[in-house]
Amino acid sequence: MAVVNLQTLSKNEDLLTGGHRACAGCTGSNILRQIMLTAGRDTVVGGATGCMEVVTTIFPYTAWKTPFIHSAFENCAATVSGAETAYRALKKRGELPVPREQINFIAFGGDGGTYDIGLQSLSGAMERGHNMLYVCYDNEAYMNTGIQRSGATPFGAHTSTAPAGKVKQGKDRHRKDLTKIMVAHNIPYVAQTTPFHWKDLQMKVRKALDVEGPAFLNILMPCTVGWGFDPALGMELAKMATECNFWPLFEVENGEYKLTYKPKADRTPIEEWLKTQVRFKHLFKPGNEGLIVEIQRWVDDEQRKLLKLCGEA
Numbered sequence: 001m002a003v004v005n006l007q008t009l010s011k012n013e014d015l016l017t018g019g020h021r022a023c024a025g026c027t028g029s030n031i032l033r034q035i036m037l038t039a040g041r042d043t044v045v046g047g048a049t050g051c052m053e054v055v056t057t058i059f060p061y062t063a064w065k066t067p068f069i070h071s072a073f074e075n076c077a078a079t080v081s082g083a084e085t086a087y088r089a090l091k092k093r094g095e096l097p098v099p100r101e102q103i104n105f106i107a108f109g110g111d112g113g114t115y116d117i118g119l120q121s122l123s124g125a126m127e128r129g130h131n132m133l134y135v136c137y138d139n140e141a142y143m144n145t146g147i148q149r150s151g152a153t154p155f156g157a158h159t160s161t162a163p164a165g166k167v168k169q170g171k172d173r174h175r176k177d178l179t180k181i182m183v184a185h186n187i188p189y190v191a192q193t194t195p196f197h198w199k200d201l202q203m204k205v206r207k208a209l210d211v212e213g214p215a216f217l218n219i220l221m222p223c224t225v226g227w228g229f230d231p232a233l234g235m236e237l238a239k240m241a242t243e244c245n246f247w248p249l250f251e252v253e254n255g256e257y258k259l260t261y262k263p264k265a266d267r268t269p270i271e272e273w274l275k276t277q278v279r280f281k282h283l284f285k286p287g288n289e290g291l292i293v294e295i296q297r298w299v300d301d302e303q304r305k306l307l308k309l310c311g312e313a
């Protein structure tokens, strides 16, 4: 199916209804909505125990108009891979209760549930070749339980388990490169995107669902509570993350890297991005200038490597 314009897309059925309990300004619920507008009704969704599971399924309510499988933190990918296998087996035997040409299987996990706790089940599901999409909505910490650091938390960010104070200045390691770990599984489709770039997101969801076999999307999700910014600015921050190369948009189809968005030639310095969020406030205290230089160095290094992989350098 081709990528459609925003007007057409917004006329598709909303499969994540309003009235869920996401925070004001949450970009995560927007990510879920955008994905479901593209995926359509014939979709089975699984959710690991992150914010998005909690806020959309507070018992006895659900915001989902599709089947939704609750899953533990560590096994969302395994759960959805099991459902996908059952579907294939029933289809083969001609025993599907309701005939369906094609059903999408999508597993959602936060960065804690994906980079860290659920990584083994995700790796297993991808390696076994299930026809499913795994989406990591990456808000860069364990937001649901009090903003603990995760493998996705960026260098210098203040979290409740990597606090900025006298001893430390936030997290002292750069984030794990989960997207590349997924590429190393040699699956048909891996990509990074953000909710701001709706066309990019839609195209990637479409491709991920259309490939035969596993697909993985890593989607940056600005979190007003954990990052500390005005709830009106979530999308702006998603855009800025891309403009300063902190979150480049690219895809890897059968091992081939491709940049899907090129920031303006005068790319935004990382300082501008850091300034927008309370979690980086301490970096602007006298004596911490070197930490900002280190973040810029890391961003530039990563970007150089990516451009090489994309054949752009």
Ligand SMILES: Cc1ncc(C[n+]2csc(CCOP(=O)(O)OP(=O)(O)O)c2C)c(N)n1
Binding pocket: 049, 050, 051, 052, 072, 073, 074, 109, 110, 111, 112, 113, 114, 117, 139, 141, 142, 143, 144, 145, 150
């Ligand atoms: C095995 C296990 N350990 C810990 C928890 C408690 N817990 C629930 S949500 C959560 C953090 C979720 O973080 P993340 O996956 O990044 O999602 P977010 O809340 O940020 O959306 C934790 C630690 C749990 N439910 N299961």
